[in-house]
Amino acid sequence: MATVLSVSGSPSATSSTARLLRHLDARLAGRGHTVVPLDVRTLPAEALLRADVGHPAVAGALDLFAAADGVVIGTPVYKAAYSGLLKSLLDLLPQYALAGKTVLPLATGGSTAHVLAIDYALRPVLSSMGADHITQGWFVLDRHITVSADGTLTVDAADAEALGAVVDQFAAALETHAPVAVHG
Template sequence: MPNVLTVSGSPSSRSRTSSLVRHVGALLAAENHDVRHVAVRDLPAEALLAGDASHPAIREVIETIEWADALVVGTPVYKAAYSGLLKTLLDLLPQFALAGKTVLPLATGGSTAHVLAIDYALRPVLTSLGTDNVLRGWFVLDRHVSTEAEGAGAVAAEAADGVAETASRLIDSLAASEGPRVAASRRGLARAV
């Protein structure tokens, strides 16, 4: 099964974004995907602000991105854009760090006026990092996400169906890409024999 890295770009210790990202991660894990999580707020501030991609914690994130077949990238929306904290991490990634990866952007915010931040702020940056497969993202109102629950129970009934459908799109996309990868692997084995 595909490997998935979930990334929370929220600076808050009681983060609705992190709860949402972990909820989607739990949905993926329930489908037997190997899921790992990174909260950017837990990375060393000095390394992020100094642009130190050689710092061991940053190197570990880059290696985990290399391991992943897909990323779920979550951010709160501030000033009509994704978080500056997430931007500091994205700026440290190699030019084509997301090449060949499927990316699902998620955002949380206080008003539906922020919904376009996914397409007009976050999507271009993710695409510039080499991915050709940024799925249609999903925006969830803050009030529909609990910080009390991790994984199951984090998303209110009003948002649960949309979030589940969004996770299903990622699962379907990964399943579709597994076919060509398995076929290419078999061709490689046939050549080796």
């Protein structure tokens, strides 16, 4: 099965975006994929802002992208675009860092006015980075994500069904485009 890098571009430690991604990671893992979570907020801010690709934490993040067969990119939407934190990491990746990879873009936000941020802000960047296949993404309103006191995440029924479908499409694309092992 494939290795999936699940990237949260949220700057918040209590992010609904990150929690949603970790929830969806379990669905991918249930299909047999290895899922590696990456919360960009855990990378050193100074290294990101200085574009220090030699910093061990940043170099490690870049290695995770290189090793992944697929990438889930999750971001909150601010000012009709993906987060600046996510942009700071994407800017450090090599130009064609997503070449040969299947990518699933996801976004969360407070208003349906931002629903097109995936297609008009994030998708062009992912495409320019050489993504082999960008699957249908999904936008979830913050108010449709609930976290209970015990940390259990619940997604509004309509969004849960749609998210399940886009994650399953992403998984199917990974399984169809799985790398071929060369034996020699």
